[in-house]
Amino acid sequence: MAESNSILNPNGLGVNQRHDAWWLSPLLTFLGLGGFGVYSTWAAFQGAHYEWGPYLSPFYSPNIQKMFGWSYPFSFAFVFLWIPLGFRGTCYYYRKAYYRAFFLDPPGCAVGEPAGRAYRGETGFPFILQNVHRYFFYLATVVLAFLWYDAVEGFFFRNEITGQREFHVGVGSLVLLVNVIALSGFSFGCNSLRHLVGGKLDCFSCTANARMRYKLWGGVSILNLKHMEWAWVSLFTVGFADVYVRLCSMGIWHDMRIF
Amino acid sequence: MSTRTFKIFRGDKEGGKDVDYNVEVEEGMVVLDAVHQIQRTQAGDLACRWNCKAAKCGSCSAEVNGKPRLMCKTRLDDFPEGETISVHPIKAFPIIRDLVTDVSWNYEVNKKIPPFTPRKDANWVMYQEDMDRVQEFRKCIECFLCQDVCHVLRNHDKKDQFYGPRFMVRVASLEMHPLDGLDRTKLLKNEGGIGLCNITKCCTEVCPEDIHITDNAIIPLKERVVDQFYDPVQMIWRALTGGNDGNKNPGLQQKD
Numbered sequence: 001m002a003e004s005n006s007i008l009n010p011n012g013l014g015v016n017q018r019h020d021a022w023w024l025s026p027l028l029t030f031l032g033l034g035g036f037g038v039y040s041t042w043a044a045f046q047g048a049h050y051e052w053g054p055y056l057s058p059f060y061s062p063n064i065q066k067m068f069g070w071s072y073p074f075s076f077a078f079v080f081l082w083i084p085l086g087f088r089g090t091c092y093y094y095r096k097a098y099y100r101a102f103f104l105d106p107p108g109c110a111v112g113e114p115a116g117r118a119y120r121g122e123t124g125f126p127f128i129l130q131n132v133h134r135y136f137f138y139l140a141t142v143v144l145a146f147l148w149y150d151a152v153e154g155f156f157f158r159n160e161i162t163g164q165r166e167f168h169v170g171v172g173s174l175v176l177l178v179n180v181i182a183l184s185g186f187s188f189g190c191n192s193l194r195h196l197v198g199g200k201l202d203c204f205s206c207t208a209n210a211r212m213r214y215k216l217w218g219g220v221s222i223l224n225l226k227h228m229e230w231a232w233v234s235l236f237t238v239g240f241a242d243v244y245v246r247l248c249s250m251g252i253w254h255d256m257r258i259f
Numbered sequence: 260m261s262t263r264t265f266k267i268f269r270g271d272k273e274g275g276k277d278v279d280y281n282v283e284v285e286e287g288m289v290v291l292d293a294v295h296q297i298q299r300t301q302a303g304d305l306a307c308r309w310n311c312k313a314a315k316c317g318s319c320s321a322e323v324n325g326k327p328r329l330m331c332k333t334r335l336d337d338f339p340e341g342e343t344i345s346v347h348p349i350k351a352f353p354i355i356r357d358l359v360t361d362v363s364w365n366y367e368v369n370k371k372i373p374p375f376t377p378r379k380d381a382n383w384v385m386y387q388e389d390m391d392r393v394q395e396f397r398k399c400i401e402c403f404l405c406q407d408v409c410h411v412l413r414n415h416d417k418k419d420q421f422y423g424p425r426f427m428v429r430v431a432s433l434e435m436h437p438l439d440g441l442d443r444t445k446l447l448k449n450e451g452g453i454g455l456c457n458i459t460k461c462c463t464e465v466c467p468e469d470i471h472i473t474d475n476a477i478i479p480l481k482e483r484v485v486d487q488f489y490d491p492v493q494m495i496w497r498a499l500t501g502g503n504d505g506n507k508n509p510g511l512q513q514k515d
Contacts, residue, residue, distance in 0.1 A: 007268070007275070007276070007277060007347075008268060008275070008347060008348065008350060008354065009350065011414070016325050017322065017324065017325030017345060017347065018324060018325035018326055019324040019325065019338075019342065020324075020326075092458050092473075092474075092478050095457065095458045096457075096458050096459050096460050096473075099457045099458070099459055100459055105410070105457065105459075106410040106414060106459060106461070109326070109327075109408050109459075109461035109464055109465065110322065110325055110326055110327060110350075110407075110408055110413070110461070112414065113410065113414050119411070119414075119415040119417070119455070120455070121411065121452075121454055121455035121456060121457050122454045122455070122456070122457055123452075123454035123455060127457070128454070131481075131485045131489040131490075132489075133485075134482075134485065134490065191474070191478045191479075191482065192482060192485075194479075195478075195479055195482035195483075196482075199479050199482065200479075200482065200483060200486060202389075202434070202435055202436065202437050202439070203389055203437035204386075204388045204389050204437075205385075205386040205388055205389050205437075206437070214388055224474065227474075
């Protein structure tokens with residue numbers, strides 16, 4: 001056999017022998033995450049149209065401006081927005097997604113990568129910082145509690161005549177509720193939480209405490225099985241919730257009262 | 260009965276080329292059937308490793324249309340009619356001949372992992388909830404498709420720094436065993452190179468036993484490494500309570 005066996009060891013970006021559309025998934029991920037990144041950055045910089053009636057955009061929660069009456073020289077969305085951003089940025093699912101779609105490391109399974117890069121994985125800066133994921137989970141849980149508060153508040157409208165708070169259901173109330181449910185599904189299926197509540201134990205049956213943690217671990221594992229789906233659904237709902245509140249506030253959309 | 264074209268790599272470490280073979284195929288055939296037919300009728304010297312033909316021995320790993328698969332579990336009717344099917348040896352390991360590669364590096368890695376070592380006070384009564392996690396890992400048939408598709412080994416050739424997903428599964432099966440008494444987290448972080456894994460989940464995608472390699476083995480092990488080496492609160496807690504600080508007996512200390 002005189003021919004080179006370089007056909008077995010092709011190298012270089014995108015080199016592969018797959019016959020399927022392997023590029024579609026990273027392309028959609030690139031567009032989805034990139035589009036969300038651009039929109040959320042734009043929305044956070046606005047500092048306006050983040051509330052309408054009882055609705056508050058999740059990008060601006062908690063509304064510290066209203067809570068404390070402080071004024072900021074910049075959009076106060078940035079005071080807390082780094083928390084969910086950090087939580088998603090260090091999430092094990094999103095790591096897979098953006099390592100493939102943005103860093104092409106690799107762009108797909110059994111697909112070539114850009115040549116000449118020194119690979120260190122998550123052993124060196126900056127990716128070694130992925131190990132702080134559990135701390136972002138702790139902080140994101142606090143933000144999530146505020147989002148639940150906002151979602152509940154979204155059902156209590158101020159009567160313009162009497163000034164009383166009244167329970168009603170608007171489309172926006174449901175948008176905020178669905179959003180916070182999706183965010184909870186994403187947060188409580190977190191791999192770090194799965195480890196902390198019980199995954200770190202070697203023996204689930206040894207003590208009463210371990211048996212309780214086994215049940216918690218099982219519950220988190222159920223959510224974790226669909227962590228990718230929760231990640232995408234919650235990314236969409238959080239973006240849409242901001243769009244909904246923004247367009248209502250701008251008078252472009254009119255919130256429909258269901259009840 | 261219809262005819263399909265197979266493009267099969269023929270060659271060795273000196274070089275080689277793809278050779279086309281036309282094969283009469285029947286309903287229900289898998290790629291390994293076609294390879295056997297080629298051996299029988301057209302190329303008696305075509306080298307191919309196989310054994311059980313039931314997706315349980317892990318011998319017939321190859322790259323079919325560029326994807327790592329077991330040839331015995333890849334049905335021909337999975338591919339569009341008329342499409343040429345390419346069959347190459349797995350890329351991550353040195354070729355011996357045709358579809359056969361030298362996977363002995365994996366056995367050398369296996370020897371580096373301290374085996375099951377029961378706790379001194381082990382109570383040999385076990386319950387199903389303790390074994391479920393470990394039993395998933397015991398499904399591994401050592402086909403090494405996960406090793407082949409892992410880009411750390413395949414594209415970056417870090418075999419001197421990273422054990423690969425197959426051995427992350429093996430370490431997980433030991434670390435999560437309720438009766439095992441060794442702590443291998445330091446081994447994982449250093450010699451095992453778990454930090455080189457960037458969770459792209461290709462190993463999970465190709466596993467013929469549907470083991471959730473990334474979610475159930477690698478990520479939980481990464482979290483154990485975080486406990487030991489990166490989480491300041493846990494490090495302080497261990498220091499205050501006299502717990503394992505990860506440095507008493509590198510990689511091989513008894514669990515508490």
